[in-house]
Amino acid sequence: MADVLEKKEEANELLIDRQPKEPLLSKKNRKLLNDPLNDNNPITVQVLGICSALAITVKLYPALVMSISVLFVMAAGNVIVSLMRNFIPNRIRIIVQLVVVASLVALVDQVLKAFVYDVSKELSVFVGLIITNCIIMGRLEAFALGNTVWKSFLDGIGNAFGYAWILLAVAFFRELLGSGTLFGFQVIPDAWYLANGGFYSNNGFMLLPPMALITVGIIIWVQRARNTKLIEE
């Protein structure tokens, strides 16, 4: 018995010594992915990145392209900064982060212009404004500078998805109620419309920025009602 205990202790010591590799998706790492989706959502909880959430959520398609672009910039930015974290001079670290983000965004912008030109016209200045999306700089400064590459990657992906699902949810309601379409396809039957003798008409107000803010507000309300962790004293 004592023998076994001793061995166990020895093993424990070894554990502490060598810090064996965490599994790739350990509980802690999964938390990095899941947390930003709900408990620590960048938009609804931290209220970052609101500007783009208002601007490009009139239709689902641009919202999706924006989400993918942010996903790329966030994951790649986190990975690059994390890789360099031991070499970045402390005094210019914000500038370095900015350069990393800005060059990734310039890259995204060029790719969009080359392959999805119409979307890039629609997103226009907002692609450039990814640089100023506080979520990205926030994650680089708060997370990637102090964590390993894999963790930073997960954190980037997690936050980008947290951003994306809110964006898509807002765009879903705005496009459905404002234009009667989803991804450009008519979903409200033609016969329902007043013009065709029906009872329905699109709500033009949904297309305007204030309704994006109100939609985000409603999402925050629903989220807080369901998630007791978020309720402040």
Place this chain on the structure above:
Amino acid sequence: MDVNKNSYTFLFATAMVVVVAASLSFVATNLKPFQATNLEQEKMQSILSSIQIQVERSEAPKAFEIYIKEAIVLQESEAVEGQDAFSIDLAKEIRKPDEKRLSPLYIAEKEGEIYYIIPLQGNGLWGPIWGYVSLKEDINTVYGATFDHKAETPGLGAEINTPVFEDQFKGKQMLDSNLSFVGIDVRKGDASSEYEVDGISGGTITSDGVEAMILDCVKGYVPFLKTYSGAIATALLITE
């Protein structure tokens, strides 16, 4: 290694700038052809839309081939040889004095009618605005117009590229009763005559820009068209 030494900081910043600049210019150079194709297709698309032909961007080159019969370049109201109308950068041309300016002209044929398409380029409030206006065979009546802009205010000046604004130009006239060129007045309200259209509320400077752009860009074509439109028409009809 001390990463906070001044010399290291300078070295790091320099290396970073070089690496970033090199990689971005590499990407930009490689994507350039794709982007150029997109811009070209978009240009064809807007030229076609000024003669009321709406096509998808990817279909534009094909339709352009079908409808646009001739593209010529004018200088001082005379046709000049050896210039490619499509590749002329109008933004540069409008800064040149009148006698040096090269002006492209597209001649389209649609359903047996001939239309003259004149490219426009001017300044809005925040940046360049441009467009195309097509004239009917009488060189007077506007058949269609299309505008676009780089950076006008959304909801205000940016409205110049909406059909609501563009469609007003259809059927308007450019020449007065003595057949001299007057252009089209983009007015603040009460546009009633055939020389006037309604400007955009809140977009006065952009609206004025459209008016000035039409005045400036179309006037050079009028003497040429007056002289040669008959010849162009017969030439085109003969080649049919």
